[in-house]
Amino acid sequence: MxxxxxxxxxxxxxxxxxxxxxxxxxxxxxxxxxxxxxxxxxxxxxxxxxxxxxxxxxxxxxxxxxxxxxxxxxxxxxxxxxxxxxxxxxxxxxxxxxxxxxxxxxxxxxxxxxxxxxxxxxxxxxxxxxxxxxxxxxxxxxxxxxxxxxxxxxxxDDALFPTDRPLAPGPIPDRSALTVLFVGRLAPNKCQHDLLAAMAVVCQRMPGSELVLVGSSSSDRYEQSLREFAVELGIADAVRFEGSVSARDLGSWYRRADVFVCLSEHEGFCVPILEAMAWGVPVIAFDAAAVPDTVAGAGVVLDDKSPAVVASAVERVVSDESLRQLLFELGSARAKELRxxxxxxxxxxxxxxxxxxxxxxx
Amino acid sequence: MLNDATDAREYVARIQAEISQEARRRRESDPTLATLEREIGQAWTRSAPSGGAAAASSDATAPAEVKAHAEHLLGCVDDLSLIDVDAPDGARRGVRQVKSAVRRLTRWYLRYLADQVNAFNHFLVGFLRSTEQRLARLEDDAGAAERLSAFVDPVPEADHALGRSVADQLSQCSGPVAVVSCGSGLIVSALLQAGIAAHGVDDSADAISDGVNEGLDLRVAAPLEHLSRIADGSLAGVVLTRSVERRRPVELSSLIDEALRCVTPSGRIVVAVADLSARSGPEAELLRGMGLSPQTWAHLLRRRGCAVEVSASTGSRVATLVTARPQ
Structure with a gap:
């Protein structure tokens, strides 16, 4: 031409x-x-x-x-x-x-x-x-x-990835102040309700833990049900609905998170998994749709997301130092591959x- | 540290397996965990709108008929929404006036069509809103029965005499028997004493704790869910008691179907429930529409082709036993 x-x-x-x-x-x-x-x-x-x-x-x-x-x-x-x-x-x-x-x-x-x-x-x-x-x-x-x-x-957006990325995973988190993070629209396919269910068990074993949900809402009814569900489970104080946040605030959440948990049933790619890896946050994800392709072995992928299994995974990831180190290294490499x-x-x-x-x- | 990426990924895979094993071990060692998980599931069902809880999971299923109607409707909408957007814009000399007139006519006609479509949409939206409100009211009414039953004392435990009467009805059975809503396991215990292998299920971990401490095989599970996991024809008998007095007929019908599926052709289903006429004033009013009399149980089982026998029980609260044999 x-x-x-x-x-x-x-x-x-x-x-x-x-x-x-x-x-x-x-x-x-x-x-x-x-x-x-x-x-x-x-x-x-x-x-x-x-x-x-x-x-x-x-x-x-x-x-x-x-x-x-x-x-x-x-x-x-x-x-x-x-x-x-x-x-x-x-x-x-x-x-x-x-x-x-x-x-x-x-x-x-x-x-x-x-x-x-x-x-x-x-x-x-x-x-x-x-x-x-x-x-x-x-x-x-x-x-x-x-x-x-x-x-x-x-x-x-490489701007969402850290410029001052840590060179090693953070210390073993305090079990009484654990921060579990998920980033994504509040949507039924992203299954934030499964995260709340898992948090009910996590909070029993590690009181003081909090779940942070970052992302705007796709469905008012789903968001309302999530809020009611948190109240029913008695963990309303342990769940933060942050809505859509600026890139700077998002970076702050990744920096503060002890573990990133994604229990989505359907994702076409799931960029936040990569962001979490880039920020050195260990990733736990449910084996569905494109998620295992994106994780590519650099996170813990669960084939069962019942609350007891997810809670066990969270507990293991935050308490096993060698696993944290390994997930940090694998996650960093994976995030680099897809930059x-x-x-x-x-x-x-x-x-x-x-x-x-x-x-x-x- | 690990040698290479393959080793590392294998290590992570091994951790994943260990996590599953750890969760299984916790469930086995702590019966309250299984109860908590079930309560979490129930809480979500209460928080989510009808259809939403199922839709937000991988096993999302809608009734086939509703789905088929929705598919058809969406197909029609889809076909109608196909608009040929290629406007006839190739201009020729001398036909400008004609095209201008055609455009004006088209505009008039499209507005005429749009007015009708708008009127139809207006009606349809109103209709859908009123249908949704009506559905919400129906769902609210349906849930009211469960809420009211919380104000009534729980169904009392079976007594030893009832256990013996049930064991007599199942004395011919060779093979395992499941006792639904077993409580502390008095009926299971009576069956074991009569030489019949038996286990019990109850949806309350507290209710079974005494029996479990005595070494009985009692499990925490929802009755219908438990029966649905049992293979066809693998039980010699099923005993339905206690909590079946607090369930709605439609649930009981499903329970009968599952029980019939689980028992062998020579098996027995024994229903041990108190008569509805024995309910006191508040119970009679608050539990309206829940549970069935022994006569109705007999009727339902006969209608499913069972040979049914109604016999007297020596139990203090349950005066009649209904025993059914598939034919």
Whole structure:
């Protein structure tokens, strides 16, 4: 292609602090570096991103692109628009939560997710290539008969990783002031209720422990039930709902945490696991969806998340010095493997290959 | 320290296995832990809306019929939401006026359609809201019975005479017998004295502690859950007593199905419950809709194809035993 290739990225909702949002900006950066004329389009522009993207309704007025990249993470009317276009389409798939998790909590969101999954099937018929964050996500696409799927982890915000990272794990924590951390939206698929259940047993064995939940709410009903559940279990004082926090505060929580516990039933990648590893926090996670791919043996992965098992795992991880040291080393290595500085060249190479491919040149 | 990454990962895998073993050991050595875990599960069911507790787990299941309706409805919505966004924008000279008129007509027609869709949506949202309110009221009413039963004294323990009467009914059985809601194990003890292998289950760890200290095989478990884990036809008998007097008919029906599945073709199911007419004033009012009379138990078991015998018991509180044999 002799002239500058024109590439348009579409993302249903664009926010700077969101993992998919950051990834989209990183891809935009790579495209510009490759000399492409890159523009981001979205259906929902947040105030902090209004100068960085255009509303997709304006797209019809813009010059036709050589390639469209669709960042797929939820259903959106924008996907129908993209499918109506004739340009080559590449999917960048970050997974969609199965709607079953939400039907009992927020039927509207459940219907949106269901719609998104159906759109994904149509997008796969329309796209000629895709990038998936994990092997788990790639399986979704290959099951939908998309032939060319490359697994490249999501491009993470290195600013969230510590610059003054500790060189060794912290001392054995005080059993009377243990901090258990989980970072992620309050959502039924992330199973914060299982964390509360486990904390009821942890608090019996180690009174004074606290659970910190960082992340905004996806479902008011789920959040309300979590708060009621904490009261029912008698651990309301031991659970902190921190909501969405700034990058600085998030760093403070990672620094303070003694253990990071993720009991999600469904994750397409789970960036917070990597962040915890980067901050030197030992990780305990439930063996579901893409979580074992992300942990990759650098944390304790449980195949049973009943409260007694999770509590035993927490107790073991905080009290076994050699295990803490090992998880610190493995976690550090894993976080380095998936840092943007390592992953970015892979994404760049893939885009170079794509822009030179026959589908784009046609 | 460990030699390489493979060693390290193997070490972590070994730790994972040790953690599971540790949890199992704690459960075995501390019966209150199993009780606490069950209470945690029940607390979540109370905190979560109907359907939410199951939906937020990997074994999320919805009734097949409801799911099928939802699938169909969503399919229709999905099909209807497909809009051809490729506007006919290829312009030709001389047809501008025609296209302008077409656009105006289209606009009028779309508004006409949109008004109807909006009216339908308005109605549908109202309907869904009223349905949700009604469901919430029904769920509240359904939960009220359990809450009220907390104000009534617990069902008394079986006495020795009742234990002997039950053992007489099962004297022909060769094989293990499960006693549901066994309490401190008087019926289990009577069965063992009659030479019948027996174990008991009760959902209260406190209730069984005396019997456990005496060496009886008594376990903490919810009755239905316990029976559901037993293989088909592996029990010679099942005794249903005490807590079945405080359960709703629909739960009892499931309990009968599980008990029938567990017993051998020559096995027996013995129901030892007090008659409903024996309930005092507050009990009669607060436990309304819970438990069944021996006659109704006999009826339910006959309807499931069992040969049923109603006999007198020498127990002080339970005057009648219902014994069923699958046919």
């Amino acid at each position: 002799s002239r500058r290739p024109v590439v348009h990225q579409f993302i249903p909702s664009l926010a700077e602090r969101d993992a998919v949002g950051f990834h989209t900006f990183a891809v935009d950066g790579i495209l510009r570096e490759l000399g492409a004329d890159s523009t981001i389009y979205t259906a929902h522009i947040k105030s902090e991103t209004k100068d960085l993207a255009r509303h997709y309704r304006n797209h019809v007025k813009d010059p036709n692109p050589d390639l469209i990249i669709y960042q797929a993470s939820i259903g959106s009317p924008m996907a129908d628009y993209v499918m109506g276009r004739s340009e080559p389409l590449m999917l960048n798939y970050h997974n969609m939560t199965p709607p079953e998790f939400f039907y009992g909590w927020d039927a509207t969101l459940g219907a949106e997710l269901d719609h998104g999954r159906r759109q994904l099937a149509r997008l796969c018929r329309r796209a000629f290539a895709a990038v998936a964050d994990s092997d788990f996500n790639a399986r979704d696409l290959t099951e939908l008969k998309l032939k060319r799927v490359e697994v490249i982890p999501v491009l993470t 943007t500085s390592v992953v970015r060249p892979r994404f760049r190479d893939f885009l170079v290959e794509l822009l030179e491919s026959a589908e784009i040149r046609r």
